Amino acid sequence: MAYATRALVIHPLVRIVLVPATLLALQSLCSLLDGRRFLRRVRRSLGQPPGSYQPRAAVIVPCKGLHPGFEGNISAFLTQRYSDHRLIFVVASEDDPAYRYLKERLKASSARGPALKTALVVAGRSETRGEKVNNLLAGIAAVEPQTEVLVFADADATPGESWLKSLAAPLEDERVTVSTGFRWYLPGESFASQLRAAWDASIATMLGEHDHNFAWGGSMAIRAADFKRLRVAERYWASTVSDDYALTRAVREAGGRIRFEPRCLVKSREDSGLGEFLHWANRQIIITRVYSPRLWWKALGFYLFYGATFLVGLGSLVLSRRLTGEWLATAGLLLAILALGIAKGRLRATVAREMFPEECFTLKQYGARYWQLAPLVPWVMLLNFVVSAFARRIEWRGVRYELHSADEVRVVRN
Numbered sequence: 001m002a003y004a005t006r007a008l009v010i011h012p013l014v015r016i017v018l019v020p021a022t023l024l025a026l027q028s029l030c031s032l033l034d035g036r037r038f039l040r041r042v043r044r045s046l047g048q049p050p051g052s053y054q055p056r057a058a059v060i061v062p063c064k065g066l067h068p069g070f071e072g073n074i075s076a077f078l079t080q081r082y083s084d085h086r087l088i089f090v091v092a093s094e095d096d097p098a099y100r101y102l103k104e105r106l107k108a109s110s111a112r113g114p115a116l117k118t119a120l121v122v123a124g125r126s127e128t129r130g131e132k133v134n135n136l137l138a139g140i141a142a143v144e145p146q147t148e149v150l151v152f153a154d155a156d157a158t159p160g161e162s163w164l165k166s167l168a169a170p171l172e173d174e175r176v177t178v179s180t181g182f183r184w185y186l187p188g189e190s191f192a193s194q195l196r197a198a199w200d201a202s203i204a205t206m207l208g209e210h211d212h213n214f215a216w217g218g219s220m221a222i223r224a225a226d227f228k229r230l231r232v233a234e235r236y237w238a239s240t241v242s243d244d245y246a247l248t249r250a251v252r253e254a255g256g257r258i259r260f261e262p263r264c265l266v267k268s269r270e271d272s273g274l275g276e277f278l279h280w281a282n283r284q285i286i287i288t289r290v291y292s293p294r295l296w297w298k299a300l301g302f303y304l305f306y307g308a309t310f311l312v313g314l315g316s317l318v319l320s321r322r323l324t325g326e327w328l329a330t331a332g333l334l335l336a337i338l339a340l341g342i343a344k345g346r347l348r349a350t351v352a353r354e355m356f357p358e359e360c361f362t363l364k365q366y367g368a369r370y371w372q373l374a375p376l377v378p379w380v381m382l383l384n385f386v387v388s389a390f391a392r393r394i395e396w397r398g399v400r401y402e403l404h405s406a407d408e409v410r411v412v413r414n
Contacts, residue, residue: 181264
């Protein structure tokens with residue numbers, strides 16, 4: 001009898017971890033179901049033709065430097081299938097290598113015919129806001145009065161030929177204030193590139209058919225009248241480094257709606273080293289902390305909960321000396337959490353293949369990294385959130401900023 005009693009004795013941590021592990025497994029299951037809904041949304045969007053709504057649009061593209069793929073991305077902007085639009089490229093200085101390239105490229109495009117309207121704007125520098133936002137404001141100042149829709153894009157992403165048409169189409173519905181896509185990183189040869197793709201895809205799949213969407217500055221559109229009505233330029237972009245978080249805030253405070261359009265996912269490549277990736281990822285979360293503190297606190301709580309559950313759970317399994325039902329349940333729950341995360345990673349790989357069939361060779365080689373690296377993503381996120389808790393300085397494209405609040409930024413070094 002005494003032997004049987006001793007056989008049932010397990011480390012108390014095993015019992016303690018059962019409840020949080022169960023909650024985390026349920027959350028992982030809900031996350032997987034969200035991933036399935038995201039994939040269905042993508043398939044439904046791809047199965048329909050782009051909308052016919054094509055108001056007069058101005059596409060503002062801030063540029064800096066000649067990064068890999070820049071020339072191809074500019075070509076993609078110049079070959080959009082859209083009836084009436086004007087492309088406005090903006091640089092901070094004529095000394096920027098992008099300025100000379102764009103000047104020659106736009107000159108060559110205009111020589112082929114007047115159908116495509118373009119402009120190249122030099123914004124100068126600002127001490128009170130981010131260089132990208134300053135470029136956007138300079139681009140807006142160059143917009144023609146008859147423009148109905150303002151479109152914002154990043155020069156380091158490659159839009160599809162129907163991207164502009166797909167981004168403008170949701171704005172036909174007056175209930176939609178902003179239409180948005182998101183970046184989708186393709187994994188490259190390096191481990192850091194593959195980890196970046198898995199890390200960022202976990203954010204992309206948060207978007208969907210719900211009221212919690214956020215705008216992404218590299219692929220977003222708003223009616224010019226709404227941009228003016230919300231006083232985005234004067235109130236939200238006057239002193240910020242984050243164009244998209246600021247626009248999201250403006251829309252939410254006005255009770256507006258942000259519509260995610262899967263066709264406006266734009267592929268990106270970045271074959272950087274691990275240190276550069278971590279610097280980039282930390283910057284994303286530092287910006288989130290300053291411009292969306294409620295989201296930051298919720299996410300920090302989740303990743304702390306995730307990390308603590310796994311560490312305590314694994315520790316309890318190692319310290320326990322008996323193989324009991326509770327031990328097996330704990331081990332099973334931890335494995336289920338990992339398996340559900342991997343399954344969602346597989347859904348992301350499927351999204352990439354169906355969204356970008358022209359990248360079949362790359363995705364055949366490295367597409368599996370979306371799910372193979374999925375178990376590592378929460379730990380990288382936890383690191384990013386811990387770092388962001390103690391940092392308010394970021395460096396973005398060679399410029400260092402100190403973020404005091406959502407409405408105050410100081411340029412430390414240009």
